[in-house]
Amino acid sequence: MKLNPNHRAVLIGAALTLALAACGKKDEAPKTAEPAATPSSTATTPPPGAPSTAAAPSAGSGKISDGAVKIGVLTDLSGLYSDLAGSGAVLATQMAIETFQEQAKPDFKIEMVSSDHQNKGDIAANKARQWFDTEAVDVITELVTTSTALAVMKVAKEKNKITLVSGAASTAITNEECTDTNVHWTYDTYSLANGTGKAVVKQGGDTWYFLTADYKFGQSLEADTTAVVKANGGKVLGSVRHPFPGTDFSSFLLQAQASGAKVIGLANAGTDTTNSIKQAAEFGITPKQTLAGLLMFISDVHALGLKATQGMYLTTGYYWDRDDDTRAWSKRFFDKHKRMPTMVQAGQYSAVMHYLNAVKAAGTDDTAAVMKTMKATPISDFFAKNGKVREDGRMVHDMYLVQVKKPDESKAAWDYYHIRQTIPGEQAFQPLAQSKCPLVKK
Template identity: 45%
Template sequence: MTLSRRSFSFFSALTAAQAAAPLAFAQAPKLKIGVLTDMSGALSSVLGKGSVDGARMAIEDFGSTVAGMPVELVFADHQNKPDVGAAIARRWFDEEQVDMLLDLGNSAVAIACQTIAKDKNKIIIVTGASSSDITNKFCNSHSFHWGYDTYMQSAALAGNMTKGGDNSWFFLSADYAYGQALEADARKKVLEAGGKVLGGVKHPANTMDMSSFLLQAQSSGAKVIGLATTGEDMERIVKQGQEFGIWRKQKAASFGMQLYYIPGIGPANMQGMVHNSIYYWDRDDKTRDLAQRFLKRNGKPPAETHAVNYSAVTQYLKAVKAAGTKETGAVLKALHSMPVEDLVTRNGKVRADGRLIRPTHLVEVKSPGEIKGQWDLLKVVAEIPGDQAFRPPGESVCTLLKT
């Protein structure tokens, strides 16, 4: 059989179109989100796989597509090293076409990646890192802070409690930058609220015997002992303080508590301890809905960052939908203009410095007699309005708030 010239031309064009189809499909636009987190280190229980699942659940609930684009999720371990995190961020932006980066559950990693995101004209939403400087002296136009920060963990908590009558404080703090910053912010708010600071002591990292520090706190007679520490040091302080009977007479305020810490330390050791929380799973029907679905995947309800990742990804997808494009400028405009309302966040508004302003909650560890289930560990005792929970514009050095 022979083909006419006309038939051959048609056959050639059809064959070329069929050959090009897979390439065209592969190059179809998609939206790519990257979760850069601690997958294997000290923070992996409150970040890690749960952070990835929180983001993935948001994508699934949104239908896995937005503005005609499929949504793809990638994740990596920054190992709590700024150089490792920065290298991953650059590769994702330059080679893998990641459009938005989130989590960054380490402040040094987050601050390193903020500059990269702006330089590459990409978007970064910090959900797991805690330094309030992320939207203060390190703020930039492409960066957002969606989760807890050191100001709301310490200053807002101390100010609220002081106004409520817990007006004398002693601080037991870690002797490094994190603990020092928490104590400094809390001290200031106690004094502004008319309270008194009766003293303070700093412990070195990885101190096994906390007795001398605890006895100083006990002898101060302060109504509240502010714990500006975290991890195993906090665990030792709480357990040893319980042995001395301190928490029966003096209230403990933790500036770095997480839900997952309570089973390990023991509710009996922590009963009555208070904390300012971005998210608690049993707060209302919406938070319980998310928690039950998350629990089926992970065997436990979401920690704060896990839930906040859900909120951040949901809002980012809403912004892309509203903009009708993934172009950074249009999405940034939408993120700053849209209200934030989802299963995690109520009555949220993004400020010019990228700080999500939303209510937070004063939570207290239940006594063993009040606990009705494995994760029924906290009770919400007060809501702190967003404008009181985060650093006010007048105390910020961020130039974005000055324009």
């Protein structure tokens, strides 16, 4: 058959279509991933052909392995969490490296690689192995979604390398699943539930009804918050579990409305949360009843607009407009990214900076030495005041209870929060006494 130009165009089009579809296909899965999923059991199985011996680093004093410190940023670059972590987290890492090079003038080279883990534990674990085994990566960072964080933490422990977790939320990271080569930097579900739950009850919101995503993450968030509400003298009137992911929440919201609870706790995340909030405003549920977002980021508020979110309480580890330091750093970030940083992105910068400082101070990138220095050095930067890395790997720092501004109170783009309360680190995070981490000596 002779190809006329017409046919050729179609063939090229079809080839392009297939190629692009193949690229796009990987994006499907993140919809079902969630911040606190259980790790897949295959995650720790090494792929066929992978070297089975753990790369034991030569415990060198004053030595940098392979001549350079190599940082791997493993994050969601295409899916559900790509706005709150994603390319912004890669940028934050780059900024941290550049700033460190300018200010500390280190005598070692620093390199960065990044990759999309697609919110899947097995992909993340395989990438981590590849980086550690063949590309001399010393530390893997970011790791939004608990499933990827837990999977990579295991690989890193096996290879005696460091992980710095910023975006993942589950408290399991520093409890049952804790490792001595990991630091959990930015926030966790305990600190969010605790901060928001306590504050809202204290403000008079003493009766609660939960709108819960019907899977493990939503249920544990509901359970955590229920405990906090009850401990502070509040009452939980009931809950409704919605399928995940959902689009229409009006029916569940009407049930929450009928319960007469003062506060509706949203134990869900991502577009489930934003859709719930949008529809609550539409049905006149807010402002008569208050919504409490239990896992919300500034990117969610930005997506919804202030009209739908005004008056909401939420807990965050970072807000750009808190003081001069945060404003200065956030402006640098905004100039490059055109969006203000989320707490995950700001925390990412802070974590990488702390790591690089520790390498310099220790004079080596040896895992044990760097971990020891990181835990021994307090953190005081634009992100965290009075920060400290605990023995379970939890970076404890002040959290902030914020309330979303009314549209007429917001003077500029991204001027979204009133900081209502600073929650000191010791109160914000789970006390060591309750820890289930074997590293914690009791």
